Amino acid sequence: MTHTPKTPLLTREELDTLLGGAARAWLDEALAEAAHAAAHKDTAPADGYAVPPWELRYAAAGRHCGLEHADSVRALLLVEARAGLPALTRLYEQGTAAERRAVLLALPALDPGPAALPLVEDALRTNDTTLVTAAVGPYAAAHLPPHGWRHAVLKCLFTGVPVEAVDDLARRSRGDAELARMLADFASERIAAGRPVPAGLHHVLALTAPGPTAPTAPTEET
Amino acid sequence: MRIFDPHIHMTSRTTDDYRAMYDAGVRALVEPSFWLGQPRTSPASFFDYFDGLLGWEPFRAAQYGIAHHCTLALNPKEANDPRCTPVLDALPRYLVKDSVVAVGEIGYDSMTPAEDHALAAQLQLAADHGLPALVHTPHRDKLTGLRRTIDVVRESHLDPEAVLLDHLNETTVKDALDSGCWAGFSIYPDTKMDEDRMIAILKSHGTGKVLVNSAADWGKSDPLKTRRVADAMLAAGFTDDDVDQVLWRNPVAFYGQSGRLHLDAPAPRPLHEGNSILRGGE
Numbered sequence: 162m163t164h165t166p167k168t169p170l171l172t173r174e175e176l177d178t179l180l181g182g183a184a185r186a187w188l189d190e191a192l193a194e195a196a197h198a199a200a201h202k203d204t205a206p207a208d209g210y211a212v213p214p215w216e217l218r219y220a221a222a223g224r225h226c227g228l229e230h231a232d233s234v235r236a237l238l239l240v241e242a243r244a245g246l247p248a249l250t251r252l253y254e255q256g257t258a259a260e261r262r263a264v265l266l267a268l269p270a271l272d273p274g275p276a277a278l279p280l281v282e283d284a285l286r287t288n289d290t291t292l293v294t295a296a297v298g299p300y301a302a303a304h305l306p307p308h309g310w311r312h313a314v315l316k317c318l319f320t321g322v323p324v325e326a327v328d329d330l331a332r333r334s335r336g337d338a339e340l341a342r343m344l345a346d347f348a349s350e351r352i353a354a355g356r357p358v359p360a361g362l363h364h365v366l367a368l369t370a371p372g373p374t375a376p377t378a379p380t381e382e383t
Numbered sequence: 384m385r386i387f388d389p390h391i392h393m394t395s396r397t398t399d400d401y402r403a404m405y406d407a408g409v410r411a412l413v414e415p416s417f418w419l420g421q422p423r424t425s426p427a428s429f430f431d432y433f434d435g436l437l438g439w440e441p442f443r444a445a446q447y448g449i450a451h452h453c454t455l456a457l458n459p460k461e462a463n464d465p466r467c468t469p470v471l472d473a474l475p476r477y478l479v480k481d482s483v484v485a486v487g488e489i490g491y492d493s494m495t496p497a498e499d500h501a502l503a504a505q506l507q508l509a510a511d512h513g514l515p516a517l518v519h520t521p522h523r524d525k526l527t528g529l530r531r532t533i534d535v536v537r538e539s540h541l542d543p544e545a546v547l548l549d550h551l552n553e554t555t556v557k558d559a560l561d562s563g564c565w566a567g568f569s570i571y572p573d574t575k576m577d578e579d580r581m582i583a584i585l586k587s588h589g590t591g592k593v594l595v596n597s598a599a600d601w602g603k604s605d606p607l608k609t610r611r612v613a614d615a616m617l618a619a620g621f622t623d624d625d626v627d628q629v630l631w632r633n634p635v636a637f638y639g640q641s642g643r644l645h646l647d648a649p650a651p652r653p654l655h656e657g658n659s660i661l662r663g664g665e
Contacts, residue, residue, distance in 0.1 A: 210473045220479040224643065228481075255430075257480050258438040289442045 170266060171233040180226055187225040188234060191218035195242035215242055219252060220260060228259075235263035239271060246276050253280045262291055268300035275304045285313050293317060294326045302329035311340045314365060315347060324361035334368035341369035384626065388412040388609050389634040390517070390549060390569065390596035393440055393451070394432075400599070400606045401447035407610040411450040411646050413638060414440060415488045415517050418460045420601055426469045429457070433477050441482060450646050452638065454487035454517045462501035463493070471504055478512045484641040485509070487517025488549070491528045494521065499535070506539035506546075515545040515640045517567075520555060529555045533562045547594065547637055552576055556588055565637050569598035570608035578608070578615040585616065590629050594637065 173192075177185060194215040219238050223231035242248065249271070253264045265284055268277055277300070284296035297313050305313060310333060317324055324330060334340060344366045351358045386408040393401070393414050404412075414436055416429075423429060436453040444451035455477050457470040477483065486509040491498050502518075509516040518536070521528035529548065536546050543563030550569050551559050559566045568584065569575045576584075581595060597608040605611075613626045638644055 210469075210476065212476045212479075217479050220481070223481050228645070255434075255476060257482065258442060259481065261438070287439075289439060291442070 170236045170270075171230065173237060176226070176230060176233060176237075179230065184226045188237075191215060191222070191234075191238060192241045194218060195238045199241065199243040216248075216252060220257075223259065231259060232263050232266055235260065236267035236270060239264070239267040244271060246273055249273065249277055249280065253283070258289055258291060262295040265292070265295035265300070266298065269298060269303075278304055281305065282309060285309070285316055288320060290320050290322050293320055294322050297322070297327045299328045302327075302333060307337070307339070311337070311343055314340065315343055318347065318359040318362055318365075321359075324365050330365065331368050334365055336371035337369050341366060344369070384408040384610075384613060384630070385410050386609050386613065386630045387634040388596055388606070389547070389594045389638065390415055390567065390598050391606060392417060392598070392600035393444065394435060395601040396599060396606060398443070398447070401444060401449060404606050405447045405449060407607050408613075409449060409609065411452070411634075412444070413452045413454060413484060413517075413634070415454040415485075416456055416458065417488050417600070418458050422464065423461060424466055426467065426473060429467065429470045430473065437477075437480050437482060452482045452484045452644065454485040455483055456486050456489045456505050457501055458488055459490050459492040459498050459501065459519060459521075463495055463497045468497070468501070471501065474505070474508055475512075478508060478514060481643060483514070484638040484643050485515045485517045485547070486512070487547075488519040489516060490519035490532055491521045494524070494528055494531060502532070502535050503539065506536065506541050509545065510540040513642070515547065515637060516541060517547050517549060518564075520548055520550050522550075525552070526554050526558070529558055533558065533564070536562070536564065545640055549596070550575060550598070553580065553584065556584055560588060560592060565592045565594060565633070567594045567596060569596050570612055571598065572603055572605055578611050581612050582615050582619045585621070585629070586619070590621075590625050590633075592633065593629055594633050595629055
């Protein structure tokens with residue numbers, strides 16, 4: 162599989178050891194602008210189009226700190242700016258796929274409560290596997306209601322996102338008879354069509370067994 | 384053979400086209416924002432379109448091993464519609480995005496005052512954002528339109544080196560190259576240019592600052608015209624290096640001025656991993 166791996170977001174200290182001098186200086190300035198924004202009320206720009214400076218930095222993060230660090234830098238900016246729902250929604254809705262992914266990845270650190278669920282639900286409606294993968298992290302595990310969460314698992318199986326990307330999969334699957342039914346129906350549909358059943362399906366199905374007998378850690382696919 | 388199509392509207396094309404383009408050697412492309420055939424009635428539908436060029440379309444291209452970049456702008460035709468001109472105010476938010484490698488397509492359609500304003504304003508936006516500009520030359524009254532375009536470029540803060548004049552032909556190539564701009568040629572099945580005429584232009588004007596594109600869109604067009612030109616160049620005695628210059632190095636040099644080109648597209652995935660493009664998300 163070539164999907165974006167579950168790589169942890171780097172801290173400021175970790176980034177400092179990896180970034181060159183120019184990138185570190187850029188990040189200092191960007192974080193200062195984000196901190197300035199945090200000290201001021203998040204108001205919509207008067208003309209509807211002007212962009213706060215730190216949000217321009219958010220877009221350009223990969224060009225200055227390296228594309229491989231863009232998620233981490235963007236998440237740091239969101240935390241430093243204490244981005245609330247209006248800013249998160251704006252950056253998600255007006256963002257590239259990479260910018261949207263960073264919003265999703267930063268949600269657990271920002272902890273906006275269930276209010277940011279519409280962003281996760283939007284990502285789960287896309288067919289972009291990088292967004293689907295980012296959407297099924299700890300924030301979804303904590304806040305996504307059962308119906309939406311089950312469909313998220315099914316979406317992963319449909320789009321080829323490894324089910325290991327789904328955070329807290331074992332706990333949320335345990336004893337979920339409705340998820341088990343959906344998985345079994347999906348398997349039947351595939352078999353009827355002469356198409357292969359996705360590899361992760363049986364793994365999740367095993368996790369839906371009730372009680373303490375359910376496995377608690379992902380097992381190797383066969 | 385590696386091919387960079389510097390102007391193609393993939394939103395209007397199918398996954399079969401992506402596959403055929405990869406098989407023909409296309410590894411990178413630039414999709415300029417343009418007119419959709421049906422006039423838009425509000426800036427919001429531009430923004431949805433821009434979002435697609437920055438999100439879904441690069442993902443789709445990557446499934447077929449092709450690096451996707453875009454140019455964003457208010458196109459000349461819709462620059463005349465006051466319902467759409469607020470797009471100019473919103474462009475700064477989009478021009479900072481990673482995969483935006485130029486401002487475009489800008490230029491003239493009917494050479495109106497509104498088009499004058501949009502062209503000058505967007506050349507300035509390009510200069511402000513360190514981006515080159517992709518400039519469409521008009522279908523009608525082309526030579527006059529080209530000369531007027533070059534005058535506006537000279538009055539702008541953008542260096543001619545950062546301007547690609549597109550849709551050129553036999554009557555406009557000399558003025559375009561004399562201006563110091565890059566020269567783009569769109570190869571169409573019937574109109575604009577064809578392969579044989581392109582070869583004649585390459586023979587008389589050289590390969591130095593010339594780019595060739597398919598400009599394929601929702602109209603009668605062919606996304607493999609870049610490969611057809613490469614084959615015609617070889618048949619006419621041009622070398623592999625000449626072909627590589629026109630079909631790869633020149634577009635890389637032009638759009639590379641943005642500092643935002645990333646040509647290492649993900650390796651093409653087997654079909655079962657590209658399954659999210661299939662109908663119903665399967």
